[in-house]
Amino acid sequence: MNLTSHEIRIGLAGAAVAALAATLPLFDQGYYLSISVNIMLYAALCTAWTLFSGPTHYISLATAAFFGLGTYSVGLWINHLPYPVLVGIAALVSASLAGLVGAATLRLSGVYFVIFTLGLAELVRQLVTWAQAKFTTRMGLYVFTDMTEEHIYWMLLALTVAVFITGWAINRSRLGFAMQVIGNDETVAKHVGIDTARAKIVLFMVSGAFIGIAGAISAPRYAYIEPPSAFNPMISFLVVIMALLGGTKRLWGPLVGVVPFTIVMDIVSARFPNHTSIVIGLAFLAIVYFIPNGVTGLIEQARAKWQARQTAVGEEKAA
Amino acid sequence: MLRRTLLALAASAATLAMLPAAGLAQDEVLKIGASAPKTGPLGGGGATSHWPNIQLWVNDVNERGGIKVGDKQLKVELIEYDDKTSAEEAIKNIQRLATVDNVDFIVTPYSTGLNVATAPLIARYGYPHITTSAITDGVEEFAERWPNSFWMLGTSRELAVGAAETLTRLRDAGHIGNKVALVHVADAFGLELAGAGKPALEEAGFEIVYEASYPFGTQDVAPIISQAKAAAPDAFVGFSYPGDTFALTEQAQIQGLDVGAFYVGVGASFPAYAGRFGAAANGVLGAGGTNPDDATIQEYRARHKEVTGAEPDYWASAVTYSGLQVLEQAIEQAGTKDRAAVIEAIKTGTFDTVMGPIKFENNVNRSLWTVGQWKDGVFHGVAANGIDGAIEPVRKEGWE
Numbered sequence: 001m002n003l004t005s006h007e008i009r010i011g012l013a014g015a016a017v018a019a020l021a022a023t024l025p026l027f028d029q030g031y032y033l034s035i036s037v038n039i040m041l042y043a044a045l046c047t048a049w050t051l052f053s054g055p056t057h058y059i060s061l062a063t064a065a066f067f068g069l070g071t072y073s074v075g076l077w078i079n080h081l082p083y084p085v086l087v088g089i090a091a092l093v094s095a096s097l098a099g100l101v102g103a104a105t106l107r108l109s110g111v112y113f114v115i116f117t118l119g120l121a122e123l124v125r126q127l128v129t130w131a132q133a134k135f136t137t138r139m140g141l142y143v144f145t146d147m148t149e150e151h152i153y154w155m156l157l158a159l160t161v162a163v164f165i166t167g168w169a170i171n172r173s174r175l176g177f178a179m180q181v182i183g184n185d186e187t188v189a190k191h192v193g194i195d196t197a198r199a200k201i202v203l204f205m206v207s208g209a210f211i212g213i214a215g216a217i218s219a220p221r222y223a224y225i226e227p228p229s230a231f232n233p234m235i236s237f238l239v240v241i242m243a244l245l246g247g248t249k250r251l252w253g254p255l256v257g258v259v260p261f262t263i264v265m266d267i268v269s270a271r272f273p274n275h276t277s278i279v280i281g282l283a284f285l286a287i288v289y290f291i292p293n294g295v296t297g298l299i300e301q302a303r304a305k306w307q308a309r310q311t312a313v314g315e316e317k318a319a
Numbered sequence: 320m321l322r323r324t325l326l327a328l329a330a331s332a333a334t335l336a337m338l339p340a341a342g343l344a345q346d347e348v349l350k351i352g353a354s355a356p357k358t359g360p361l362g363g364g365g366a367t368s369h370w371p372n373i374q375l376w377v378n379d380v381n382e383r384g385g386i387k388v389g390d391k392q393l394k395v396e397l398i399e400y401d402d403k404t405s406a407e408e409a410i411k412n413i414q415r416l417a418t419v420d421n422v423d424f425i426v427t428p429y430s431t432g433l434n435v436a437t438a439p440l441i442a443r444y445g446y447p448h449i450t451t452s453a454i455t456d457g458v459e460e461f462a463e464r465w466p467n468s469f470w471m472l473g474t475s476r477e478l479a480v481g482a483a484e485t486l487t488r489l490r491d492a493g494h495i496g497n498k499v500a501l502v503h504v505a506d507a508f509g510l511e512l513a514g515a516g517k518p519a520l521e522e523a524g525f526e527i528v529y530e531a532s533y534p535f536g537t538q539d540v541a542p543i544i545s546q547a548k549a550a551a552p553d554a555f556v557g558f559s560y561p562g563d564t565f566a567l568t569e570q571a572q573i574q575g576l577d578v579g580a581f582y583v584g585v586g587a588s589f590p591a592y593a594g595r596f597g598a599a600a601n602g603v604l605g606a607g608g609t610n611p612d613d614a615t616i617q618e619y620r621a622r623h624k625e626v627t628g629a630e631p632d633y634w635a636s637a638v639t640y641s642g643l644q645v646l647e648q649a650i651e652q653a654g655t656k657d658r659a660a661v662i663e664a665i666k667t668g669t670f671d672t673v674m675g676p677i678k679f680e681n682n683v684n685r686s687l688w689t690v691g692q693w694k695d696g697v698f699h700g701v702a703a704n705g706i707d708g709a710i711e712p713v714r715k716e717g718w719e
Contacts, residue, residue: 030418034411041407126534133505133532142435142457144464149410222406224435226507228360228535229406269408270415273401277358 018161025150033149037221039262040156041214045235046243046254047163048210051170052203054248055179061236062101062117065124066094066208068231070215072128075141075225083145087216094212095205097124102201118236125231132227141225155217163210167251170206175199245287247294256295349386349393349656351377352400352416354437355429359404364561367589368635369429369452371627373397376643378626386647389654398422406436413437417444423656424646427639431455431507438465445658447649447665451642452635454478456511462682467662471642471677471684472635473704475508478606479516479558481689481702482582485604485712486554487523494714495579496553500529502543502567503558504584509535512558512584520556528552537563544570554580561586564605565595572599572718579714580604582690588633593696600693602715607634608691608700609674610708619673633691633698641672675706 003011021040025033045063053060070090077086105116170176178199181189189196219225246257268279291298353373356365377397380386385394398420402409409428416422417440425446428434431453438461441448448468458470489495499520503509509532517527529550531543540563547555555578557567564586571581586592587605596603609616611633619640623631631637648671649664650656669678677684686705691698692712701712 028418031411031414034414038407038411129505129534133510149414218407221410222436223439224406224432226432228506229432232405234359234403234405266411269401269403273357273399276401276403 014161014164018157021157022154025153029150033153035262035266037149037153037156039259040153040160041218042238042242042258042262043255044156044160044163044214045211045239046246046258047160047167047251048207048214049239050243050248050251050254051163051167051210052200052207053243054251054253055176055183056200056203057183058106058200059114059240060117060204060207061114061233061240062098062120062208063211063236063239064121064231064233065097065117066211067215067218067235068121068124068128068227069093069097070212070217071219071222071225071230072141072215073212074216074219075143075230078141078143078145078219087213090212090216091209094215095209098205098208099201102204103197106200106204107197118233121231121233121236125227128231129227143219143223143225145220147220149221152217152221156214159210159213159217164251166206166210170203171251175202179203241284245291245294247296250296253294253296256299260295347391347393348396349388349424349650350396350398350420350422351424351426352398352413352420352422353426354400354402354409354412354416355426355433356404357401359402361404361430361433364452365429367629368632369639370399371623371629371631372636372639372643373399373426375623375626376640376647379622380647387651387654388656402428402433404430404433406433409433409437410440413440413444417446424650424658424661426646427451427453427642435461438468441465442467445662447646447658447662449642449645449665451639454508456515458683459681466682467658469642469645469665469679469682469684471638471645473684473687473689475511476515477687477704478689479512479514480519481704482556482604482606483516483519483523483525485690485702486520486525486556486580486582489554489580489712489714490523490525492711497524497526498528498550498552499525499554499556500547500550500552500578501527501556502529502531502533502547504535504537504560504563505532506535506560508560509558509584516556516558525554533563535560538566540566541570541574543567544574544576548574548576552578554578554582556582557584559584559586561589565592568592568596568600568603572596575718577717580712581715587693588635588691588698590630590632593693593698599718601695602713603693604701604712604715605691605693605698606689607632608688608698608703608709609633609637610700610706611697613675613708615673615675634688637673638687641670641674641677644672645670645677 024036049063073090073093074086101120105113178194181194182196182199186196222229242257242261243254245261246255247253264283269276272279355369356362377395380395385392398416400412402412416425425441427448427450428437429452434450434453438448442465445467449471450468451471453470454472454475456474456476458474461468462470501517503513520527529547529552533543544567555576559567564583567583582604584606587603588607593600619637620631645665649661649668652668653660653664666679669676677686688700688703688706690702692701700709703709
């Protein structure tokens, strides 16, 4: 492990931010904690999603499938197994599904992949429904634990940190380098001898496992687990929208999308409870129109402008 | 130019959003918070049975001059949020109501799932939680788990047993034979009803000649009806949701399913059902029911129409309004805004509601309509627990 001083500085800054975020429940136990749980959930989901979709440019709408499987892993066995084991099972189950799906579809590309993942969440939901109707007489599962909002908040924070560390480790590895080549040009990657299918499947599994864990952490919060809420397709869409708003070129990109998005949506739904859909629709239009490259795009643009001005000033002085 | 205009628009919208929601409140009011679906999968149900009753109740209370709290008469101020049929949003809304808006009382969320998801929080803040749209066999357990919660819509078991008893009465009167086709939607509600309804039917000596389940959200039920028809049943029972309730009825009508009793689940009690099927709805049995001859119910239905512009359904609407009346009267009986005192008042008191007198036994309401039947555009209750006024069910005569 050779860490440059730049990396160490970023790491320390990240650790400081995470530590600061962890103290939030000490200040508020009510509304602000709840909205922070929502922000943290989507931060984890969007970053995990970006792990795969960022470098590969494959838009996956399968988030709800992995998330639902994670939720169900807890719902089905909460009365039989300790909770940490269930979180592990959630990761395994989601990763297995991602592996299966990846093997079958990651040779596809473009819109075929998007459509397939969209159908996948629905397929898994129907399979779960069918299995439950066939083998049990109760559909809703209850998950009653002693966990409160702050526990869920801390677990999601830890998960987000884990996703970041994993993402950073992958970027430094052979896999990360392979992904960069694939993202730039898949044909070139194949020609230089990268097993593109394998690399993509591995990354998809890692991403899926994290999303499954997020589902497992959310299960005690839902308390009542049923297919329509666990496999809610809105989760998939929100993740894509927030990640794209932030920008997917950098791993921290989704964060700058999730935070403002959640807060703005919250203000909108509180101020205009009867016109939420209209206002949100207008907000989407505004986002696409004004910030097509995401918030990270804006930041980088601003930085480039600033640097250009600096050099211009420097040149003038020299002349 | 366009960009600048849009920016200006966005800026003014943002300013508007920052303004305090309520105007300057001079007088003391009773702040009531509500969070329920306005959008999402349950938005339609919320718009039919839930929100209009809250609107009507707030209107009624304020027209009367408010709720008597001790020696003061307080008007009600409603703070409402859309939970988008999502548990995350619902939890956040309840937190906001409890800790930011500091409301005095919270109105029940809508549906079993959202009520259960928010119940631990509502319990933590000590608000009375009077649910009027949760129907599950878990109510006794929940009432014990959250002593501040009250369950007014009964259990799946009661509903299913009511359906079985109604068929038994029809059979004993010689209207139908012994063969039943039983279908249900494959979700918590359908499974619980089928789980209780099937043994109840078999115990009563019925023979299940056809049984099937279908996933939630199924659009095409034609194969189900044609297979049921092939089994030549005397009665058809479908534990269904609004979408499939309408679809099953439509197919039965198209394929001419010839049964002496046709029962469907949620949605059969909607005014839209009679609107859609007209005279063909005559004789259809369904979950719910009211006593439309009762003067209180008649007055309630008229006011609902007048204030909200829509007709209430013949089941959960009246229960929802009754739940709000229970809250109102409990506050007046307790004479204080103190939540613990109000919970105690709900536990011990008897309340005069549009559904008649209501009293909770271990936090569960046992006075309920279970089955209703359409008769000339009105959905009459034909089976109930602890309520009088049920009429005798009749044989369904064709689909004309």
